[in-house]
Amino acid sequence: AMVNSISTNNPQNVTDYPNNNTYFLVWNFKEGLTTAQIKPVFQRLCALVINLNNSALDRFPESKASCVVGIGYDAWLQLELPKPLPKELKNFEAITGGKHTAVATKGDLHFHIRSDVKSFAFDMSSIIADCMNEIAYCVVEVQGFRYWDSRSILGFVDGTENPHGTDRDYFAVIGEQDPAYKGGSYQFVQKYLHDLDAWKSLSVEEQEKVIGRSRTHDIEMSDDVKPKNAHIALANVGDDLKIVRDNMPFGNVATNEMGTYFICYASTFTTVEKMLRNMFIGNPVGNSDRILDFSIATTGSLFFVPSLDMLNDFAG
Numbered sequence: 001a002m003v004n005s006i007s008t009n010n011p012q013n014v015t016d017y018p019n020n021n022t023y024f025l026v027w028n029f030k031e032g033l034t035t036a037q038i039k040p041v042f043q044r045l046c047a048l049v050i051n052l053n054n055s056a057l058d059r060f061p062e063s064k065a066s067c068v069v070g071i072g073y074d075a076w077l078q079l080e081l082p083k084p085l086p087k088e089l090k091n092f093e094a095i096t097g098g099k100h101t102a103v104a105t106k107g108d109l110h111f112h113i114r115s116d117v118k119s120f121a122f123d124m125s126s127i128i129a130d131c132m133n134e135i136a137y138c139v140v141e142v143q144g145f146r147y148w149d150s151r152s153i154l155g156f157v158d159g160t161e162n163p164h165g166t167d168r169d170y171f172a173v174i175g176e177q178d179p180a181y182k183g184g185s186y187q188f189v190q191k192y193l194h195d196l197d198a199w200k201s202l203s204v205e206e207q208e209k210v211i212g213r214s215r216t217h218d219i220e221m222s223d224d225v226k227p228k229n230a231h232i233a234l235a236n237v238g239d240d241l242k243i244v245r246d247n248m249p250f251g252n253v254a255t256n257e258m259g260t261y262f263i264c265y266a267s268t269f270t271t272v273e274k275m276l277r278n279m280f281i282g283n284p285v286g287n288s289d290r291i292l293d294f295s296i297a298t299t300g301s302l303f304f305v306p307s308l309d310m311l312n313d314f315a316g
């Protein structure tokens with residue numbers, strides 16, 4: 001979406017294509033602050049996000065830099081933002097299966113900062129931090145990077161079955177189903193850590209059965225060959241129920257903290273929940289996603305991404 005064009009219900013840059021560098025930041029408001037203390041900083045922040053996006057677009061269009069801000073349920077109430085709330089905005093509740101759990105963790109504000117040029121993502125992040133530090137703590141920071149041809153560090157291309165073209169807006173941006181929040185989007189995130197030692201001990205053939213696609217050429221297995229517990233067998237909940245994903249890998253060799261930051265945008269959170277239930281509880285129950293044997297979700301939070309126009313209203 002063009003961030004500086006004038007029209008109502010203009011979305012934030014939720015359908016931007018993946019690029020090379022991403023900062024994922026989760027902030028929680030400091031305890032004991034009143035709405036009167038938080039609100040003015042939040043208003044400045046909204047103006048800042050709009051400014052950063054416009055300035056990036058004007059000065060370095062080829063960097064494809066953008067910043068999307070999402071607001072959690074608790075934060076929405078604390079900031080006294082409009083009521084009734086976006087229809088599906090709530091605190092994400094843990095989804096517990098027999099073997100795996102999609103944990104729920106607190107998140108007041110989420111920043112999804114993308115740029116082909118890392119300097120830009122870094123500057124945006126630190127400018128936002130300067131504003132936020134007064135009222136909040138940064139509880140998650142993940143610096144994601146593009147790994148080869150858009151692979152997760154498991155070695156498989158991640159993102160292939162994402163919607164393209166106008167389908168991206170259709171699946172990611174709220175339309176008539178919630179007129180008061182048209183142009184908004186549900187943003188769901190999870191920070192996954194991978195057990196790469198266990199993963200690397202599998203043969204390529206075995207890894208392919210976990211994902212449901214070939215590793216080198218990223219070709220989908222036919223339905224008669226694809227195991228029922230393959231990731232794509234469980235995450236695919238139908239052609240009319242899609243989401244826009246922009247996961248990024250991250251890795252730190254000293255701490256061996258390596259993983260995938262899962263992020264998606266959806267016009268309805270129900271679709272995401274359906275995927276998560278399939279993966280964590282299983283379909284049928286007990287047939288859970290084998291990718292989870294090698295991946296632990298350490299965070300899980302739902303945010304609402306208001307349209308740019310609404311963000312502009314929030315800026316006061």
Ligand code: HEM
Binds near residue numbers: 161
């Ligand atoms: C597909 C990786 C978590 C939803 C894929 C693919 C890979 C992948 C490699 C195949 C290529 C593609 O179409 O993108 C991962 C990793 C995850 C993760 C490494 C975290 C450890 C999730 C979660 C969801 C999800 C939590 C949903 C809530 C999907 C969907 C597809 C997909 C919808 C496309 C299925 C299809 O229609 O073929 N993922 N994924 N993934 N993933 Fe994930």
